Amino acid sequence: xxxxxxAPHLIGLYPLGMMVIxxxxxLAFMIVVSFYLRDPLGFYKVDFTWENYGKFFSSFYYSVSLxxxxxxALASLLTVALAFPAIYVITxxxxxxxxxxxxxLLALMCLSEVVIGFAWVILMSExxxxxxxxGWLGLWEDPRSLSPSRLAMLIGMVSLGFSLVALMFxxxxxxxxxxxxxxxxxxxxxxxQVFFRIVLPIFRPGLAASLVTMFVYYLGVYVMxxxxxxxxxWNMSVIITDKAVEQANMPLGAALAVIMLIFTVLLIxxxxxxxxxxxxx
Amino acid sequence: xxxLSFNSIGRTYGEFTxxxxxxxxxxxxEFICLLGPSGCGKTTLLRILAGLETTTRGAVHLNGExxxxxxxHQRNIGMVFQSLALFPHxxxxxxxxxxxxxxxxxxxxxxxxxxxxxxxVGLPGLSDRPVSALSGGQRQRVAIARALAIEPVLFLMDEPxxxxxxxxxxxxxxxxxxxxxxxxxTTLFVTHDQNEAMSIADRxxxxxxxxxxxxxxxxxxYARPQSEFVANFMGTNNVLDVEFVPGADVIWNGISLGRPxxxxxxxxxxxxxxxxxxxxxxxxxGTTGTGMLGTVExxxxxxxxxxxxxxxxxxxxxxxxxxxxxxxxxxxDRAEILIKLxxxxxxxx
Amino acid sequence: MTGLLKRLFIWTIAAGLILPFAVVFxxxxxxxxxxxxxxxxxxxxxxxMLLTESDxxxxxxxxxxxxxxxxxxxxxxxxxxxxxxxxxNSGFGRAIFALGIGPFLLPPIIIAMGASVFWAExxxxxxxxxxxxxxxxxxxxxxxxxxxxxxxxxxDDVIDASRIMGATPRQTFTxxxxxxVAPYVVTGYVLVAIISVNEYLISYMVSGFAVETLPIRxxxxxxxxxxxxxxxxxxxxAFITVLSxxxxxxxxxxxxxxxxxxx
Numbered sequence: 001x002x003x004x005x006x007a008p009h010l011i012g013l014y015p016l017g018m019m020v021i022x023x024x025x026x027l028a029f030m031i032v033v034s035f036y037l038r039d040p041l042g043f044y045k046v047d048f049t050w051e052n053y054g055k056f057f058s059s060f061y062y063s064v065s066l067x068x069x070x071x072x073a074l075a076s077l078l079t080v081a082l083a084f085p086a087i088y089v090i091t092x093x094x095x096x097x098x099x100x101x102x103x104x105l106l107a108l109m110c111l112s113e114v115v116i117g118f119a120w121v122i123l124m125s126e127x128x129x130x131x132x133x134x135g136w137l138g139l140w141e142d143p144r145s146l147s148p149s150r151l152a153m154l155i156g157m158v159s160l161g162f163s164l165v166a167l168m169f170x171x172x173x174x175x176x177x178x179x180x181x182x183x184x185x186x187x188x189x190x191x192x193q194v195f196f197r198i199v200l201p202i203f204r205p206g207l208a209a210s211l212v213t214m215f216v217y218y219l220g221v222y223v224m225x226x227x228x229x230x231x232x233x234w235n236m237s238v239i240i241t242d243k244a245v246e247q248a249n250m251p252l253g254a255a256l257a258v259i260m261l262i263f264t265v266l267l268i269x270x271x272x273x274x275x276x277x278x279x280x281x
Numbered sequence: 282x283x284x285l286s287f288n289s290i291g292r293t294y295g296e297f298t299x300x301x302x303x304x305x306x307x308x309x310x311e312f313i314c315l316l317g318p319s320g321c322g323k324t325t326l327l328r329i330l331a332g333l334e335t336t337t338r339g340a341v342h343l344n345g346e347x348x349x350x351x352x353x354h355q356r357n358i359g360m361v362f363q364s365l366a367l368f369p370h371x372x373x374x375x376x377x378x379x380x381x382x383x384x385x386x387x388x389x390x391x392x393x394x395x396x397x398x399x400x401x402v403g404l405p406g407l408s409d410r411p412v413s414a415l416s417g418g419q420r421q422r423v424a425i426a427r428a429l430a431i432e433p434v435l436f437l438m439d440e441p442x443x444x445x446x447x448x449x450x451x452x453x454x455x456x457x458x459x460x461x462x463x464x465x466x467t468t469l470f471v472t473h474d475q476n477e478a479m480s481i482a483d484r485x486x487x488x489x490x491x492x493x494x495x496x497x498x499x500x501x502x503y504a505r506p507q508s509e510f511v512a513n514f515m516g517t518n519n520v521l522d523v524e525f526v527p528g529a530d531v532i533w534n535g536i537s538l539g540r541p542x543x544x545x546x547x548x549x550x551x552x553x554x555x556x557x558x559x560x561x562x563x564x565x566x567g568t569t570g571t572g573m574l575g576t577v578e579x580x581x582x583x584x585x586x587x588x589x590x591x592x593x594x595x596x597x598x599x600x601x602x603x604x605x606x607x608x609x610x611x612x613x614d615r616a617e618i619l620i621k622l623x624x625x626x627x628x629x630x
Numbered sequence: 631m632t633g634l635l636k637r638l639f640i641w642t643i644a645a646g647l648i649l650p651f652a653v654v655f656x657x658x659x660x661x662x663x664x665x666x667x668x669x670x671x672x673x674x675x676x677x678x679m680l681l682t683e684s685d686x687x688x689x690x691x692x693x694x695x696x697x698x699x700x701x702x703x704x705x706x707x708x709x710x711x712x713x714x715x716x717x718x719n720s721g722f723g724r725a726i727f728a729l730g731i732g733p734f735l736l737p738p739i740i741i742a743m744g745a746s747v748f749w750a751e752x753x754x755x756x757x758x759x760x761x762x763x764x765x766x767x768x769x770x771x772x773x774x775x776x777x778x779x780x781x782x783x784x785x786d787d788v789i790d791a792s793r794i795m796g797a798t799p800r801q802t803f804t805x806x807x808x809x810x811v812a813p814y815v816v817t818g819y820v821l822v823a824i825i826s827v828n829e830y831l832i833s834y835m836v837s838g839f840a841v842e843t844l845p846i847r848x849x850x851x852x853x854x855x856x857x858x859x860x861x862x863x864x865x866x867x868a869f870i871t872v873l874s875x876x877x878x879x880x881x882x883x884x885x886x887x888x889x890x891x892x893x
């Protein structure tokens with residue numbers, strides 16, 4: 001029979017208060033504003049209309065949504081396909097090298113989208129980057145900048161998320177029981193097949209979770225598409241910001257953001273439910 | 282099935298020497314225990330045999346052929362790891378049949394073989410269970426079955442029972458020994474527990490600091506230790522620095538231990554004498570005329586035995602006797618100690 | 631054979647991740663005033679410009695100020711939340727923890743939009759304090775998780791020992807828990823500070839037109855035309871981030887903090 005401890009509950013009011021006021025508050029406000037009307041002179045006119053949501057069901061926003069989903073899914077798949085094997089190799093390295101990699105990955109993870117995007121802009125530029133190198137080598141006659149383009153945007157996105165996935169899998173892969181892979185070898189599995197036959201199946205749940213996490217993450221990138229992609233490559237996040245700020249239509253931006261929020265919550269919720277069912281089996 | 286030889290095996294990791302000049306011959310069907318304290322190199326040796334480690338020097342030969350160049354997955358070895366290393370994403374039956382799956386055996390044959398082995402190790406009907414649903418002892422059996430399913434030329438076990446309760450451990454030790462006798466597969470079993478080694482080994486190979494101290498049957502290593510390390514490592518022992526004088530008594534710390542007979546009578550000079558506690562006798566003061574007099578420090582009542590620890594001239598002497606009667610001496614008592622010299626063993630230098 | 635493939639793969643990845651920065655570095659030390667690589671003549675003038683012109687110094691100052699305070703807020707929330715959860719292990723504690731995880735799961739645009747609307751209503755739209763609070767609250771997840779590892783590492787025995795010896799809960803906290811959790815708290819702080827300095831979208835949408843942070847300035851430059859100073863700013867970012875992490879790695883066992891196995 002535990003006594004009710006007052007002090008921790010009082011202490012708990014601080015984080016609770018902060019999160020409710022400054023995290024849930026803004027979300028609530030956004031939902032409210034999505035029903036307002038646009039005011040060209042200010043932010044918005046207080047009203048109640050479904051007009052903003054209605055605008056979503058036009059072909060423009062549909063195609064942007066589909067494009068967002070397609071690009072995010074592709075980027076997510078590429079990132080996990082590269083980062084998981086990479087961190088698998090890294091966790092078997094000597095401690096010294098692991099630390100170097102981890103610092104590098106942490107730095108990349110913390111580094112601004114803006115800086116990483118900028119770096120790729122330069123690398124893809126005709127005066128300083130790969131096109132220039134290929135031109136200098138004689139492999140490309142009239143080198144042009146490789147960005148903005150869908151490929152450049154994808155590469156930028158993958159380099160952005162790579163470190164996240166790698167660091168997400170670091171604990172599990174570092175602490176894994178390596179004798180399972182050794183056992184597979186003694187039983188006759190050639191070393192090259194051990195990763196595909198044993199490691200991947202064991203990590204299937206984690207891989208699925210990271211694919212979903214990165215999908216949501218990539219839905220939300222703003223800087224990469226803007227810096228490295230053409231307007232026809234832009235995803236929903238860019239469009240939302242564009243509408244809200246550049247075109248001074250915050251209610252519309254809010255409505256689109258709410259739709260995105262609902263989609264994200266449904267996706268994460270659905271996935272969480274699916275994993276719980278799998279676990280209970 | 283297999284005749285195995287380790288020839289001048291050496292393994293270093295930078296500054297650290299794990300194994301140096303290990304030579305060993307193992308006959309087909311033998312059950313060998315690699316025994317020693319942590320860091321002695323026993324697991325390294327096993328892993329070299331499995332192909333999970335390479336040698337810095339020397340080679341392993343199987344049936345006369347150099348094994349060293351054969352990659353791990355082609356060695357046809359069955360190994361049980363300390364953590365068992367069962368595949369968590371496969372069922373019991375799939376785990377056991379894994380080695381066959383990799384060899385391209387068809388589903389029906391795999392299933393049959395898995396059933397055969399679950400029966401052999403005493404787990405009938407559990408083929409479809411996930412491994413997470415099994416108890417510790419059951420998981421052990423699955424690991425053993427999995428290793429044996431491929432009909433390996435060698436069966437290796439790396440301290441498989443160290444995490445189990447004493448009762449379960451003893452039970453499994455006996456089962457593994459019986460199984461091995463039935464199948465006749467050459468087996469190497471790594472352990473740090475000498476009781477375990479004594480129970481099940483045909484021969485015990487004792488390692489210390491990367492070298493083999495002695496390889497022999499349990500009786501040999503116990504009664505006739507070839508080094509002071511072995512004498513002290515196997516069971517409880519009294520190792521005394523004595524001096525032999527031909528034609529006279531054996532002297533220890535100025536005390537006479539008696540007149541040696543037989544081979545011992547021919548020795549002269551300083552030697553180490555191994556006297557097992559069961560070959561000492563305690564008597565009340567003034568009854569035997571021996572010069573060895575000690576004070577009882579501690580008495581251990583171990584159920585079947587009584588172990589008495591005494592101090593003699595600053596040295597610790599241990600005596601054991603069967604507890605068919607209550608111990609005659611308690612803490613603080615003085616007692617005389619008789620040594621049965623013909624049961625003592627001179628450790629070769 | 632597999633060893634060779636593994637090495638090739640990992641070196642390709644390393645190249646892909648480092649190459650862009652190698653090029654940016656080359657651009658930043660080029661004497662020419664247009665973006666070109668490789669550098670024809672070496673010059674440090676872009677770095678000097680970065681550190682002397684107020685055009686750049688003001689955004690740098692803004693970014694650091696915001697980061698300093700935002701990290702304090704984030705870490706204080708994370709520490710309090712972890713303590714409450716650890717101490718109570720009840721629905722109350724779990725609810726707070728779940729709220730802390732929330733910001734990480736949502737796309738930043740949603741959060742940024744919400745924040746800008748919120749602050750517009752609250753009247754602080756365009757003020758640095760707004761960005762500080764928003765950063766502090768939205769970046770709670772990382773220190774929350776890092777510090778939770780610290781609390782997970784606390785063995786019950788240590789706490790019980792302290793209690794048996796007569797310490798009050800407050801003393802146990804300051805003398806036993808805090809010192810043990812400190813490395814995780816410091817790590818959390820450094821990570822949030824780094825993330826805050828690097829963040830673009832929220833700071834843009836909440837106060838971007840009035841408070842120019844370094845990422846905002848770089849982004850605007852890329853959009854509207856720039857000189858190699860931007861490259862030196864980008865490299866400055868990279869250097870500071872790596873240096874902070876190197877310093878962190880010397881004070882703490884970074885690998886263990888991120889979940890590596892003990893050997």
